[in-house]
Amino acid sequence: xxxxxxxxxxxxxxxxxxxxxxxxxxxxxxxxxxxxxxxxxxxxxxxxxxxxxxxxxxxxxxxxxxxxxxxxxxxxxxxxxxxxxxxxxxxxxxxxxxxxxxxxxxxxxxxxxxxxxxxxxxxxxxxxxxxxxxxxxxxxxxxxxxxxxxxxxxxxxxxxxxxxxxxxxxxxxxxxxxxxxxxxxxxxxxxxxxxxxxxxxxxxxxxxxxxxxxxxxxxxxxxxxxxxxxxxxxxxxxxxxxxxxxxxxxxxxxxxxxxxxxxxxxxxxxxxxxxxxxxxxxxxxxxxxxxxx
Amino acid sequence: xxxxxxxxxxxxxxxxxxxxxxxxxxxxxxxxxxxxxxxxxxxxxxxxxxxxxxxxxxxxxxxxxxxxxxxxxxxxxxxxxxxxxxxxxxxxxxxxxxxxxxxxxxxxxxxxxxxxxxxxxxxxxxxxxxxxxxxxxxxxxxxxxxxxxxxxxxxxxxxxxxxxxxxxxxxxxxxxxxxxxxxxxxxxxxxxxxxxxxxxxxxxxxxxxxxxxxxxxxxx
Numbered sequence: 001x002x003x004x005x006x007x008x009x010x011x012x013x014x015x016x017x018x019x020x021x022x023x024x025x026x027x028x029x030x031x032x033x034x035x036x037x038x039x040x041x042x043x044x045x046x047x048x049x050x051x052x053x054x055x056x057x058x059x060x061x062x063x064x065x066x067x068x069x070x071x072x073x074x075x076x077x078x079x080x081x082x083x084x085x086x087x088x089x090x091x092x093x094x095x096x097x098x099x100x101x102x103x104x105x106x107x108x109x110x111x112x113x114x115x116x117x118x119x120x121x122x123x124x125x126x127x128x129x130x131x132x133x134x135x136x137x138x139x140x141x142x143x144x145x146x147x148x149x150x151x152x153x154x155x156x157x158x159x160x161x162x163x164x165x166x167x168x169x170x171x172x173x174x175x176x177x178x179x180x181x182x183x184x185x186x187x188x189x190x191x192x193x194x195x196x197x198x199x200x201x202x203x204x205x206x207x208x209x210x211x212x213x214x215x216x217x218x219x220x221x222x223x224x225x226x227x228x229x230x231x232x233x234x235x236x237x238x239x240x241x242x243x244x245x246x247x248x249x250x251x252x253x254x255x256x257x258x259x260x261x262x263x264x265x266x267x268x269x270x271x272x273x274x275x276x277x278x279x280x281x282x283x284x285x286x287x288x289x290x291x292x293x
Numbered sequence: 294x295x296x297x298x299x300x301x302x303x304x305x306x307x308x309x310x311x312x313x314x315x316x317x318x319x320x321x322x323x324x325x326x327x328x329x330x331x332x333x334x335x336x337x338x339x340x341x342x343x344x345x346x347x348x349x350x351x352x353x354x355x356x357x358x359x360x361x362x363x364x365x366x367x368x369x370x371x372x373x374x375x376x377x378x379x380x381x382x383x384x385x386x387x388x389x390x391x392x393x394x395x396x397x398x399x400x401x402x403x404x405x406x407x408x409x410x411x412x413x414x415x416x417x418x419x420x421x422x423x424x425x426x427x428x429x430x431x432x433x434x435x436x437x438x439x440x441x442x443x444x445x446x447x448x449x450x451x452x453x454x455x456x457x458x459x460x461x462x463x464x465x466x467x468x469x470x471x472x473x474x475x476x477x478x479x480x481x482x483x484x485x486x487x488x489x490x491x492x493x494x495x496x497x498x499x500x501x502x503x504x505x506x507x508x509x510x511x512x513x
Contacts, residue, residue: 033497045302045305105311107311110311115304115305116423117309117313118314149305152301153300164315164344164401215352217352265401269315269349
C-alpha cells in the first residue's frame, strides 16, 4: 500500500503506468476483489455524483429544511447562460456543479462522500466540468476518481480528513488537492505534475477553519466547495504550465496535519468559533435549536 | 504510520444520505457496529456524545444516523432520516445524552452506546475519524473490558468453555486468511474473550466462512 505521494510518482515513472492504474491494482490486491468489481463500484459512485449534480441544478434546485441553503446552483446556471461571467464559464460551471452537489447534501439527498460529505461538491465540480471541456469518456472519468482516491488515501492516512480533527483544510483542502492531481492526469499530465498540483492546491487552502453555523453542513460549507473546485482547476493549470511547489507534496500533507492539530477546538467543527460565533451565526443557531442550545 | 484508511472507497465513498460523512455516515457505522456487537437490535440504547458530537449532533442528524445503524440500515438507505420514528414503532427505546468534558477514548467525534435487552448488556465506544470511517476503541462484553487498537475490522470470540484451544484454532485460521496486527486474551470466571485487530478489510466471503466455523463469532 502506498504510504507517500513520492512512492506513487516513482512507481508511475518506473512502470509507465498512470496513477489511476496503480491505484486500481492496489485496490484489487488489498480487497481481493476482481478488477471488474472494483471498476463497477467506482462507476456506481460516479453515477451517484452525476445524479446529485443533475438534481441540484434542475428546476428551481433543492433546498435544505432550515432554508439556510439551496437554489444557488440554479442561480449560477442562469447567470452563466447570460454569457457575461467574470472568471469565465469554465470556472463558473465547476462552481455550479460543486454547489449543486453540496446543496443536495444539505437537503439530506444522496451523495458520494469525496472524501467527506461536507466536501462532496469539490471533486464533482471539477470532474463534470472536465467531462465537457476535455470530452472525457466514462473510462477517463472513472480513472479520475481512482487517481483522486489514491492520493486521498495518502492524505487521510498521514494527516486528517475530518473537520473535527483537522479543520476545513482537511476536508475541502484535501478534496481540492485530490481534484487538482486527478485533473492533471485527465489532461494528459505526468504523475510528477499531479503531485505538484496536489501541493499547490493544498498549500493554497492551508489553515482553512471548520466553522459551520449551528453545526450544520450548510454555511459556509456549500460555498467553500466552490472555492475548492476553482482552486483545484487553478492548481492543475499551474502544474500543467510547469509551475512547481517549493515544498514537496508529502511535506505539504504533514504541514496540513500539524496546522490542524494547532487549531483550537472552537475552529474544528464545534459550531462555536469563526462564522458560527458571529452574532448572525449565533442568532441563526438560536432560531433553529432554541435559545438554550 | 497506521493505515486507518485501507480502501480507495473509504475516500471516494460511501454513497450516503447527507449531510455529514463523519457525523451522519460515520454515526450510522457506529450504530451498525453496535448492532453487530449486540447480535441484533437491542431493546434499550443510551447514546453518550462527547466533543464535536455533543456540540453538533442535532445539526448533523447524528441522532437519526445512530438509530439507523442500530436498526441495521446502510448509509445510503433512504429510511435513515426516519430511523428514530421507525425505532419507536418497533418498541426500541433510544436516548441521547450530551456529555461534558473530554472523550474517554480521546477523539472529538465520540459516541458511546450502552445497549441492553433484559439481562443482556454490551457497551461500544466508537469514534468517527472522517469521511465515514470509524474506529472502535473500547468494548464491554460479558462484564469484560476489551480495548482494541480501534481500526476495523475487529474479530471477537467469546469462549464459555474457557479452553484456549479455540483461541489457537482461530488464530491459525486468521493468520492464513486475514492476518492480524495484534491479539488480546481476556479471562473472567464466566468466559474467555479473544480479540483480534485485523490488518486489512476482509476478503469476500470470509465473514461467512468464519461464522460457519465459529457460530458465535463477532466481526466488526
